[in-house]
Amino acid sequence: MSFKDLKISKPILRAVAEAGYDNPTLVQEKTIPLVLEHKDVIVSAQTGTGKTAAFALPILQSLLDQQDAPKKGKTIKALIVSPTRELAIQIEDNFKTYSAYTNLRTTVIFGGASIEPQKEVLKKGVDILIATPGRLLDLHKQDSINLDYVETLVLDEADLMLDMGFIDDVRKIERLCTREKQILLFSATIPHKVEQLANSILNNPERVEVAQNSSTSKNVAQLLYFVPKPKKIELCLHLLRNTIKGNIIIFRRTKYGVDKLEKTLIKNNYKADSIHGDKSQTARQDALTQFKKGEVNILIATDVAARGIDINELDAVINFDLPNVPETYVHRIGRTARAGNTGIAHSFCSADEKNYIKAIQQLISLQLDVIEDHPYPLDPKAKPIVHTSNKTGSKHRKGRKSEASKKKKKRWY
Incomplete structure (x- = not known):
């Protein structure tokens, strides 16, 4: 037709x-x-x-x-x-x-x-x-x-x-x-x-x-790396040096994470820019334009900022943080391998993200290819990192309220 x-x-x-x-x-x-x-x-x-x-x-x-x-x-x-x-x-x-x-x-x-x-x-x-x-x-x-x-x-x-x-x-x-x-x-x-x-x-x-909502492109190779959370940045740099070439989008879950990774990549002489909700419209547009023109080849983004971005020549997607909503994974990797091209999606999974991988694989009815041959493998017995506070307790006696909280009580509006 x-x-x-x-x-x-x-x-x-x-x-x-x-x-x-x-x-x-x-x-x-x-x-x-x-x-x-x-x-x-x-x-x-x-x-x-x-x-x-x-x-x-x-x-x-x-x-x-x-x-x-x-x-x-x-x-x-x-x-x-x-x-x-x-x-x-x-x-x-x-x-x-x-x-x-x-x-x-x-x-x-x-x-x-x-x-x-x-x-x-x-x-x-x-x-x-x-x-x-x-x-x-x-x-x-x-x-x-x-x-x-x-x-x-x-x-x-x-x-x-x-x-x-x-x-x-x-x-x-x-x-x-x-x-x-x-x-x-x-x-x-x-x-x-x-x-x-x-x-x-x-x-x-x-x-x-058009197509099942869960369908992922047949032209995308989907690779999975189990890696300890603190080693993700090292793994990312290792892959950028040795494996991943061309135009790349890296997804992170938070704006703070995006900024942190951008600084690290620039410090290591990579041409990177970023987009997220806290950046001004002009800064986001400039980042996109630079990426499309090839002035930078790595774009780091949060999901909401990247939704609907139209970039045809994309060689790879890196899921630095795995999304907790499995459909988001489908959106992310759908940015590569458009219009009949091929592409690669690299996903980093730490111990606390294993459930996300389970949900993603169920949704797309596909087992991701696990890459074991990398320098920062995750110990299979590793437990998710739980952040605990060092504080031993409140300095106030139990039941004692601060002046501020007493004042708050009086605000009925």
Whole structure:
């Protein structure tokens, strides 16, 4: 099947061809016709399956069909809500690429950046708005956004949006749009809370499921190293010196861990940068740009910061800390071996992470390849490290309360 068969018109086809895409992916093939029929749709697909184009192309096509309408000031006809800034920026890039030969206008708004320039762009009028929930509601409160003309509402990465606590914001945004709108919900997984949200706001939705939620790419070699927690940094340096080459993303569970590893790698003369939630939007964007340009070849990230990052030429993923949610492992390693390429995932497992490995292997129905031949093996009998405090007890007598806590008691509000 080609994009032409999906009733996509010439200006969009030309831009798609120039972007290097010949044929639609499975998720695009299944989703685009349903969107063009103005049906509500729930799509379950992993990142890297081409799902942004699965909603971007039919939205552009629908808006292009209405271009004969009188050219009054542009109003927001399509609203795409995205959980993270990086993902929102990336979706905007996609829309701009595919609409290069149309006069449709797209913009993106997100928190962590100055609000005034965003207001200015909105004042000029846009057809397609991509937004993170918080900034969208802020601008709506300030009367800078009118959602009365929204025909299509897209909730992208719905599972992550709910994990990040945006459920009330999403419901509020849905209520601010017109009642007749079409809703497209995209999610890597469809847990119970996503199902509940879908049931409450979608109208007889069609479902598209591409590959099992647990599926990992056949092109990724998945290697496992059992290693004592304090030796993970040494193992990482050993592998970077001897084994792992090319463009690499290293995942850590905490922002502190990301910063610590970045400093160590830079001290050892590696070209590394990092992204996590405490970094400014500019710093995160710069890190991504440097990585994509090849100015640094190692990017260290937390899961939320890395979700939805689109990097095609990725040779390896290192799970420095194993995720406690097995689906997160699938997301992480799905960043390598995209578009038919091959890749390698290296996972470091300390004694206290063995249960995570069990859950991951159950989810993906696959035994990871254990690499025993490395300099920092974990003693099979090693017990998880339990951090205990050296304090022998409180200096206050039992039952005695500090002045501050007595004051707190009086605060009834």
